[in-house]
Amino acid sequence: MKPARLAVDIGGTFTDIALEQGGKRTTAKVLTTPAAPERGVMEGFHAILSTAGVAPAAIELIVHGTTLATNAVIERKGARTALIATEGFRDTIAMGNESRYDQYDLNIVLPEPLVPRYLRLPVPERLDNTGKILRPLDEAAVHALIPVLRRENVESIAVGLLHAFVNPVHERRIRDILNAAMPDIPISLSSEVSPEMREWERFSTTVANAYVQPMMARYLRRLEADLHATGATAPLFLMMSGGGLTTIETACRFPIRLVESGPAGGAIFSAHIARECGLDRVLSFDMGGTTAKICLIDDFMPQTARTFEVARVGRFRKGSGLPLRIPVIEMVEIGAGGGSIAHVDSMGRIGVGPESAGADPGPACYGRGGTHPAVTDANLLLGRYDPARFAGGSMTLDTAAAHDALLADVAAPLGLTADLAALAVVEMVDENMANAARVHAIESGKTYAGRTLIAFGGGGPVHACRVAEKTGIDRVLVPGSAGVGSAIGFLRAPVGYEVVRSLYQRLSAFDATAVNSLLAGMAREAEAAVAKGSFGAPVIQTRTAYMRYVGQGHEIPVPLPNTALGAEDAGLIRARYDTEYARFFDRSVPGSDIEIMSYAVVISTVSPIVEPSYRPDNLAVTDPPAARTQRVRDTATGAVSSWAIHDRASLAPWSRIAGPAIVVEDETSTLIGPGWSAVINALGYIEITRGERR
Numbered sequence: 001m002k003p004a005r006l007a008v009d010i011g012g013t014f015t016d017i018a019l020e021q022g023g024k025r026t027t028a029k030v031l032t033t034p035a036a037p038e039r040g041v042m043e044g045f046h047a048i049l050s051t052a053g054v055a056p057a058a059i060e061l062i063v064h065g066t067t068l069a070t071n072a073v074i075e076r077k078g079a080r081t082a083l084i085a086t087e088g089f090r091d092t093i094a095m096g097n098e099s100r101y102d103q104y105d106l107n108i109v110l111p112e113p114l115v116p117r118y119l120r121l122p123v124p125e126r127l128d129n130t131g132k133i134l135r136p137l138d139e140a141a142v143h144a145l146i147p148v149l150r151r152e153n154v155e156s157i158a159v160g161l162l163h164a165f166v167n168p169v170h171e172r173r174i175r176d177i178l179n180a181a182m183p184d185i186p187i188s189l190s191s192e193v194s195p196e197m198r199e200w201e202r203f204s205t206t207v208a209n210a211y212v213q214p215m216m217a218r219y220l221r222r223l224e225a226d227l228h229a230t231g232a233t234a235p236l237f238l239m240m241s242g243g244g245l246t247t248i249e250t251a252c253r254f255p256i257r258l259v260e261s262g263p264a265g266g267a268i269f270s271a272h273i274a275r276e277c278g279l280d281r282v283l284s285f286d287m288g289g290t291t292a293k294i295c296l297i298d299d300f301m302p303q304t305a306r307t308f309e310v311a312r313v314g315r316f317r318k319g320s321g322l323p324l325r326i327p328v329i330e331m332v333e334i335g336a337g338g339g340s341i342a343h344v345d346s347m348g349r350i351g352v353g354p355e356s357a358g359a360d361p362g363p364a365c366y367g368r369g370g371t372h373p374a375v376t377d378a379n380l381l382l383g384r385y386d387p388a389r390f391a392g393g394s395m396t397l398d399t400a401a402a403h404d405a406l407l408a409d410v411a412a413p414l415g416l417t418a419d420l421a422a423l424a425v426v427e428m429v430d431e432n433m434a435n436a437a438r439v440h441a442i443e444s445g446k447t448y449a450g451r452t453l454i455a456f457g458g459g460g461p462v463h464a465c466r467v468a469e470k471t472g473i474d475r476v477l478v479p480g481s482a483g484v485g486s487a488i489g490f491l492r493a494p495v496g497y498e499v500v501r502s503l504y505q506r507l508s509a510f511d512a513t514a515v516n517s518l519l520a521g522m523a524r525e526a527e528a529a530v531a532k533g534s535f536g537a538p539v540i541q542t543r544t545a546y547m548r549y550v551g552q553g554h555e556i557p558v559p560l561p562n563t564a565l566g567a568e569d570a571g572l573i574r575a576r577y578d579t580e581y582a583r584f585f586d587r588s589v590p591g592s593d594i595e596i597m598s599y600a601v602v603i604s605t606v607s608p609i610v611e612p613s614y615r616p617d618n619l620a621v622t623d624p625p626a627a628r629t630q631r632v633r634d635t636a637t638g639a640v641s642s643w644a645i646h647d648r649a650s651l652a653p654w655s656r657i658a659g660p661a662i663v664v665e666d667e668t669s670t671l672i673g674p675g676w677s678a679v680i681n682a683l684g685y686i687e688i689t690r691g692e693r694r
Contacts, residue, residue, distance in 0.1 A: 003060035004052070006234075007490035008044065009262050010037050010066040012358050013289025013339045014458060016484035016667075017044040019052050019059075020491060026052040027484045029391060029458070029667055034360060037068060038223045045227070056232035063490035065239035065261035068219060069212045073114070073259070073322065074311045078211035079155035082119040084145065084174060085203065086162040090120035093203050101319035111311060111322050113204075114211045119152060121145050123174070129504075131167030142174050146181045158210035160190040160203035165502050168192070186213045193254060194325045196598050197502045201307070201325040208310070208324055209256035216255035220248055237495070237533055239265050242304065242327030244496025244604055247532045259310060260328050262486050263293040267302040267329045269489030270454045273479045275300045275610045276683060282452045282477075283437065284331075285467060286485060287459035289339045289376075290356040294437045295331035296444055303444065304557075305330040306500065306546070306600070327498040327600070332440040336432050338376040338459045339363055342406070342425040344413045350421075352429040364405035365397040373409050375429050375459070377402035378422035383632035383640075384462060384671060389664065419633065426635050430463055434470035445584055448473050456485030461670035465659075465688060466635055469673075476676075476688040483667020495537070496604030497529035506550065507577075507594040510570040519543060519565075519601060526603035534605050542602040547577050549592045556580050560599075621656040621679060630662065634674060648686075655680045 004021035010032055019026045028048040033040035041064075049056060072078045083090065093113040102108055113120075123142055126135035149157070157178060164171045168191030175187045188210040194202045224236050238251035241260035251258060263286065270284035274297055284295040284302070296303050308328045309321030335354020339362060342352050352375065357363050363374035365387070379385055380402045387397035403418045411421035441448055452475045455464035461478045468476050481488055499522040505511055523541060530539060541562050546555035558577045561569070573596075578588035626644035633640045644661040648670075656679050657663065659672035663686060670686055672678050678688045 002058075004054050004058050005061045005063075005491055006045070006048075006059050007063045007265075007487040008041050008065070009265060009484070009487040009490065010041065010064075010068065011262060011288050011290060011486075012067060012071075012356055013337065013362065015040040015044050016487040017048045018481065018484050018487040018491065019048050019054065021052065021054060021058075024052075025481060025488075027481045027487070027667060029483060031360075031362070032358070034358065037066065038219065038226055041223060042226050045230070056227075056230040059232050059234045061237065062227065062232065062234050063237045063239060063245060063493070064223070065265050065486065065490055066258065067262055069216055069255050070259045070310055072212045072215055073208055076114075077215075078114065079214040080119075080153060081115050081156045081158060081207060081211045082121060082149055082152070082154045083115045083158045083160060083203070083207055084121050084123055084142075085160050086126065087122040087124045089162055089199065090122045091117070092160075092199050093120070093207060096200050096323075099319055101317045111320065114207050114322070115158070119154065121148065125161060125170050127161070127163040127167055127170065129163055129166065131163060133167075133169075137170045137173055139173070139177060142177045143181075146178070149178075149182065149185070154185065156210040156214050157185055157187045158190070158203070158207045159187060160199065160206050162199060164189070164191040165195040165197060165202065168195075186210065186217070188213060193256065195501055196325060197504070198325070201323045204323050205256060205325045208322060209254060212255050213252070216258070217252040220252055224248060235533065239490050239493060240327070240496075241308070241329065242496075242498055243268055243302065243329050243493060244498070244602075245490075245493050245533065246495070246497060246529065249532070250497070250529055256324060257326050259324065259326070260308065263295075263331055263333060264329045265486035265489035265493065266293055266456065267295045267297065267331060267489070268493045269456065269479075269485045270295065271297050271300050271302055272489070272492045272610065273454055273477065273685070274452075277477065277681070277685070279452050279454075279477070281450055282454050283448060283471075283473065285433075285437075285453050285455045285460050285464060286457040287433070287455075287463060288337050288457040289459070290335070290337040290358060291333050292336040292433050292436070292457075292459070293331050293333045294433070294440055295329060296441065296446055298446075303330040304328065327500070327602075330444075332436045334432060334436045336375070336429050336436075338379075339374050340429065342373045342375070342378065342410050342428075344410055348414065350410060350414075350424050350428050352425060352432060363402070365399065365402040366395065367398045367401060371405060373402065373405035373421075373425065375425065377405055378425040379462060381406060381419060381422035382426060382635070383630055383643075384662065385669065386630065386645075386664070391666065420638075423633060423635055423638060426463075430466045430470060430635065433463065434467050437467070437471050451475075452477050454479065455670075456482035456668075458483050458668050460485075461668050461686075463671075465671055465673040465676050468690070469636070474690045478663075478670045478686040478688070480684045481667070482670075483665070492607070494604040494607050495530055495533045496602060497526045498600055498602045499523075499526045500598060500600045502598040503596070505596045507547075507570055507574055507596060510567060510573070510596075512565045512567050512569065515599070516564050519599060522599065522601040523603065526601055530603045530605070537605045539603050539605055542604075544600045544602075545573065545596050546598045546600070547594055547596050549589055550595050555597050556584055557600075621654045622652070624651060624655045624657070626661070632660065632662070634660065636673065651680045653680050653682050653684065
């Protein structure tokens with residue numbers, strides 16, 4: 001039997017599973033089980049193996065992504081955590097950098113630290129910015145903390161000392177002392193979790209890692225044991241926020257690197273689809289049951305960043321969340337999914353999300369006890385879903401329940417019919433997503449002209465054409481198995497690891513020897529992490545310097561050559577910085593000195609080469625008949641008409657469909673709006689264009 005590869009993505013509403021074996025793909029969706037997520041995983045695991053006729057022992061690789069770490073921070077359901085900090089700096093995580101995300105709000109609410117003040121414990125010690133010991137660690141003070149930690153029933157410990165990113169000697173000694181007395185308590189060191197300058201971000205990231213570590217380690221080990229109990233002996237890899245895969249051991253040590261694992265898989269999926277289709281400028285649009293994720297991809301590579309916020313108290317307000325300094329794929333994520341709840345606020349405005357009905361109880365139409373209307377309820381009432389064929393027929397939707405929920409919560413307060421309320425809800429969620437996409441492009445210094453929108457997730461293909469209209473995009477691509485795109489993206493991701501270190505220098509006094517020594521050590525660390533899961537596969541190395549003009553507050557990434565650097569390379573680095581700075585801010589600043597703040601080294605396995613697939617010039621398109629028709633209300637005009645319904649599995653390559661129409665499949669539906677037309681390409685993907693038929 002040919003070996004198989006399996007991927008699992010746990011979302012807020014559905015758990016998506018994809019299995020590939022010998023060029024054949026099998027997919028499945030099951031409802032997430034929030035109380036015990038591994039139950040939903042194992043339910044889907046058994047179902048997909050039965051469908052594919054694959055034995056557990058035939059699986060050679062299992063890749064997993066999850067939002068559990070993110071949800072634990074947002075919902076404040078992590079471990080009871082203590083922070084040990086340098087004396088005088090225990091309040092750093094509460095003070096932050098004293099910035100305000102809304103300078104005009106006199107009653108501004110800032111995020112509460114994950115560790116209360118009485119569990120932020122100071123110890124006397126001090127290093128200077130070069131790592132020199134100014135005040136030795138008071139080991140007696142560390143020993144004196146042990147009874148306090150025990151009395152407070154602390155379950156996890158974070159250690160964050162000033163300048164530990166340069167010299168970790170004191171942090172490591174604290175760990176040794178505590179491990180000897182409390183061997184069962186996990187300890188996170190800032191010098192390992194986030195070894196970079198800026199103590200607020202470093203301490204915050206370390207605290208968040210400690211906060212989710214016990215829960216994530218228990219969950220991952222339970223899942224691993226459940227999988228092994230079925231006879232599956234394949235290694236379990238985890239998707240990281242930066243787009244690479246890592247081993248379960250590394251994930252248990254640094255679970256904070258998993259916070260955006262699901263969305264990262266979606267971006268990897270989009271990048272792979274873009275390469276298959278020869279699209280060098282795309283917008284990735286992933287709409288699931290709870291959130292929508294939007295990511296810009298240029299030259300087949302998603303944008304990346306090293307900062308991220310979680311648990312924002314100001315809706316979509318940058319600076320209102322807890323900062324995490326980890327490698328991430330840069331995207332905007334908003335509370336707009338199929339389960340997002342619609343409501344009318346005190347000013348009579350319709351709002352959608354960010355609250356979600358999730359999987360339990362789910363939208364009202366699921367018939368699982370939900371009474372509030374969600375986006376799925378509105379789509380159902382507009383005629384976009386066939387209630388008997390939703391999710392491949394595995395669920396029968398309750399149209400009456402959707403009608404009653406919309407009538408009670410949205411229509412009645414505004415004096416509308418339930419149908420018009422559904423129209424307003426869908427139009428509002430589409431505008432929310434389009435607006436988030438516009439802001440993301442502006443913040444990235446890019447436009448949507450000439451881009452293709454790649455839509456996936458359970459809701460992405462349903463809303464893609466309208467979001468494209470609102471953002472000025474004329475082409476939409478819906479790949480195969482779009483409903484489980486993030487899970488498929490896991491199977492396309494390389495095994496990789498990123499190491500970041502700070503080494504401050506001015507470019508005018510560039511010390512190539514010190515930089516080469518630092519980069520070599522970072523490469524060895526990353527190679528050791530990747531070797532645990534690469535099984536001897538060839539790897540590539542990418543180096544980046546984070547630089548700024550002297551006096552500026554934030555850095556930009558600048559690519560470095562993968563060769564040993566010399567003093568003469570300062571000019572090359574300057575030229576690359578000027579180029580990148582001009583790309584971000586239109587022009588460089590001649591004559592200004594430049595600071596190098598930190599470096600990043602990424603080691604990853606080499607991804608297979610993907611050749612674009614094109615349509616032969618002499619191949620004609622066909623116009624297949626519709627399987628049936630369905631009455632649908634168009635959200636752009638409000639008009640109700642009969643839309644053609646096509647089953648995706650029956651559409652051969654180069655079939656052409658004129659809108660308005662719906663292409664249905666088990667995990668999602670693709671809406672082709674009025675004024676749009678679609679062609680099935682050689683790969684079976686749906687290419688939708690606005691304007692004339694192709």
